[in-house]
Amino acid sequence: MANELQQSGSVPVAGGAGFLGSNLCERLLRRDRLVLCVDNFVTGELLNVMHLRHSASFMLHRHDVGEPLEVSDISAVVNLACPASPVHYQADPVRTTLTSVRGTYNLLELA
DSSP states (O other): OOOHHSSEEEEEEEEEEEHHHHHHHHHHHHTTEEEEEOOOSSSSSSGGGGGHHHHHHTEEOOOOOOOOOOOOSSSSEOOOOOOHHHHHHHHHHHHHHHHHHHHHHHHHHHO
16 A cells, blocks of 8 residues: 555755755655755744755755756656745845746646
């Protein structure tokens, strides 16, 4: 039964260094998934995923999803990339909108 969870291909987690994203990366690794943590580190923290870097199933990629992401052999895509704090999105509403709109578009294209 455990092998049912393991699928070929990685799972890109956009916003993977944020609070929710890093916890999801951890959970996916516990389920024997290949995880590609994608984050531009504007609001995400490297510290949130540093303990995962020793896993052979974990990859970290600094990338802004506002730009197309080129990844092959994926099994799912998770989009958690967006400044969630009012302090962050009020400071740069244009970047927040671009991340939400272009980022979603780019990740849908990847899917």
